[in-house]
Amino acid sequence: MKAHQHAQVYFNLISSVEPKFLKLTQVDERIYEEFRRTFRNLRVDVLDPEELKSEAAKEKWRPFCLSFEGMVKDFSYGAKAWVEF
Template identity: 40%
Template sequence: MHHAETYFNLISRMDGSKLRLTSIDDEIYQDFEESFPEIDVLHLNENLFKSPEAKEKWRLWINKYEKRVKEFNFGSLIRVDARDDYTEQNTMFGVRMQFYAIEIARNKKGLNDALRK
């Protein structure tokens, strides 16, 4: 929860497009967009994360970053809807690489900008 609160405080106060979450944000973003074009990062469909097929696809994608991203598979809270804060209804559990992929995409697309207004 501390990680989620810290991150939300950052995106509530600064332009997300200037925020770097990893040293390879651009690579993660490009790989995510190519690997998961069906995911709408504005409002996540949990079935695209939780179904058996999705879990396998994500597992393969996440493991590519094992030696490149620290704590790549740590548990993380992920906001379902980019327009809202972390709440019980707006939070799902994932791993750090999923969090990075979603939030890097949201920042690059300006979807977190409304949180500053």
């Protein structure tokens, strides 16, 4: 539930600001680079819920989220959501 609430807040934020001026964390670039390295073939323009719920995806998402422990406040909300999926 908290991950969903945070997603709504961030969606509203990124929808109201030109992306090149938006910084959500101090490590945005690192998160993006690691995301692209971990999820090379994931299409973000059209997400497939079944692809996201697969066991293979779950095995990637949790370590990805946990890798930002100590760098990003509430880093584990995404990891918790994926475990509960």
